[in-house]
Amino acid sequence: MPLDRLWELLAKKLSGEASLPELDELTELLRQQPEMHYPLQTITDLWHYHPPHNDDPTAAYDRHLNRMAAMSVDFNSPAEDAGIEFTAAEEETTPQPSRNRKLLWATISCLLLAVAAVWFLNTGRDRQSSSGPGNQGTYTVPTSEVSTGNGSKSKTVLPDGTQVWLNAGSKLVYNKDFGQEKREATLTGEAYFDVVKDPSQPFIIHTSQIDIRVLGTAFNVRSYPGDKTTEASLIRGSIEVRIHERPEEKILLKPNEKLVVNNDPGATQVKDIVHKAARKAEPLVVIDRINYWPSDSTILETSWMDNKLIFRDESFAELALRMERWFGVEISFNDEGLQKERLTGIFKTETLQQALDALQIVSPFRYRIEGNKVYLFK
Template sequence: MQTQKERYLWLLSRKLSGGITEEEKQELEALAKADPQLRKEAEAMQVFWGRSSGENEEDTRSAFEHLKARMHATDPQMWPEEAPGTAGRGWRVYLLRAAAAVFFLAAAGYIIKASGLLPGNDGGLRADYNVRGTRSHIKLADGTTVWLNSDSELKYPMRFKGATREVYLRGEAFFDVARDASKPFIVHTETMHVNVLGTSFNIKAYPEDSASEATLITGEVMVELKSNPEKKIRLRPAEKLVVPNKTDSLPEASAGAAPVIMKPTYFLKADSAIIETAWVDNRLIFQDESFGRLASRMERWYNVTIRFENASIQHLRFTGIFGKEQLEQALRALQLTEHFNYRITDDTVTIY
């Protein structure tokens, strides 16, 4: 009897080969929603499959021959050698069978190591990426704990070497850094370097957003801006640094494109919830936020694309909290305070 993981990978192989039925496709999506980790693991094989079709087939075939040899050595009965004369597209069929195997990760890991065709092999760094709608928890080798938000990627070494502990972030993450005075912890983003010894803080650094943010909860951090390395900005607890990603002005800052230090946003005076870090507790909190800005957060939260037919609707403002609400429940809740309509087609929401 197939395990859930084996079933998922078998369905994925059907999808990659183009032979999946609509019923099987729905089952695949349901399994992915039930266990996001399966989807994360399977993305590696999908990337490999997509890239292999556009690259030199001989090079890809050669890399896969190494994989076949390893699979055969592991279990000759499940992975028999091909009979003579089965050339042509046989290696691709073999790949589909490998995708459906219980030791999928070993196969994907071997391709990463042997051919470098898959992500995650960047100068000895491991890359963890969360697709939209998923969040994860990572424990680094030094004891540092990281909560990684949706549509975010963290690159980090399996073991820290040298005089510093350095990681690379695209997206949003909350860090609870293990204290080690001899080895500063540095988070690199596209706009800034955040240097700490032992503290907890949140960094939001989506390149497509108008600004990046560093919100300090405990301890102390020093921020160096890539645009102005000479200037060091020190943050203390309950302070937030807002740094423009582009040259356009920030709605939060009257000083145009200059970095701004401000206070984190508490949801209500009687509520201790901090909006900037509420996502760690699986809560999407917004306060007097424009629909346009809220929509971009909802896109990552629910793994959808939101489009506005009427640009003026983007200026509607909302305050509230989403926790376990499904997408339609959230949209109906917003309709209780402002008038708008919506329609959902597949993974696209149209607001009008």
């Protein structure tokens, strides 16, 4: 019964019809059954995925009807009665759930059945391959995964009660037996952790550059592929950090401190509280204070949780990477000098176009938006 209820709640969430109590119920069911994170995330990704197309919307809709017919979905009304109308402004956007409840629920049901079938088949195959004769040495520990695409954020509760907020373009992977003998997870991207204290089982976060060991605390970790640095910012409690380049060293952080690790393997120095004038040395590790936005004392390192994109003295190239994740777009430059310009500001509720218009005030440039691609040029 709980599994049936979980699928029902997911369908309501995808259709935009889930109430707040139902969303809380879904979160609790996922906490009780962490192995379901992966199949449900797969369904969500499929539901929100929309491949690019250049032909007219009517042809695309006809292809969709053909696919649904191939999946044995019976439509009792002709396509022209489906209630979907396209305008020029809607050609590049996702059809809204309210357009046709019958079509929406049929699509969700097919996705749920298809992904559930694949997942259960793969689960059975994994059990058979890991327990069959001659396979004792090839057993792989099953894992659960929670991820967010660009332009979205999410919150999840791990089996031990630890709360995790994932920023855009991030992924958290942990063993399905999490909390039974150990608490370990691997992070790609950015996340804020509020860890439940358990002295008998330290909580360990692995990233591409550092490993973080905690007992019970709140902290933010940013480790995106392609970024120049990896950061760990401590809000409450204490954390122990080991750097992959220097595994013999342990660094302890206090509240309101942050650790910045240079992702460049050529960096070798270690400095405390490095000022701007000294940053040309590009040390391997910088132990600094967390930063506050002057107008409202927002913590810069965790401002994304308040839906604020704050940037201070960042190059346009660095800001572009953050804007890609924030708005779910791809940004390219045709001028190297434009990439090096330094920018400071804050975005809250601005659209992509409003953000670019604001940046034009302090850095004269032109831009062109084509779908989810943004071209910047002088």
